[in-house]
Amino acid sequence: MAKSFTYTFEDESAENTLTFECSDSEHLKLNVEDGVAVLYATKAALNTLARIFAKMSMSDYKDGFHLHVNEDFDSERPEALRVVIDEEL
Numbered sequence: 001m002a003k004s005f006t007y008t009f010e011d012e013s014a015e016n017t018l019t020f021e022c023s024d025s026e027h028l029k030l031n032v033e034d035g036v037a038v039l040y041a042t043k044a045a046l047n048t049l050a051r052i053f054a055k056m057s058m059s060d061y062k063d064g065f066h067l068h069v070n071e072d073f074d075s076e077r078p079e080a081l082r083v084v085i086d087e088e089l
Contacts, residue, residue: 005050007050007051007054009051009054009055011055011058011059011060012055012059013059013060013061013062013065014060016061016062016065018052018055018056018059018061018065018067020048020051020052020055020073021048022044022045022048022073023044025042025044026042026044026045026048026072026073027041027042027044027045027071027072028040028041028042028045028049028069028071028072028073028080028081029041029071029072029080030071030080030081039080039081045072045073048073049069052067052069052083053083056083056085061085062085063085063086063087063088064084064085064086065084065085066082066083066084066085067082067083068081068082069081069082069083
């Protein structure tokens with residue numbers, strides 16, 4: 001069965017910000033297991049990450065722009081993931 005992903009958003013890159021919405025059902029945690037980063041996430045959290053990645057990849061953010069994602073998208077929890085735009089890779 002074919003599925004699609006459609007997301008309409010405002011480009012916030014001129015302000016060098018990126019906002020997103022999430023709910024209490026979005027849980028994620030990153031562990032390093034045997035030297036490999038493993039992301040555990042609910043499907044709702046994966047959808048939020050997809051929207052974040054779409055914004056980062058389709059907007060005019062400059063090289064070096066980065067976003068800190070905390071566990072469960074909760075600013076009171078530890079940082080789980082840092083996403084950095086690096087066009088030199």
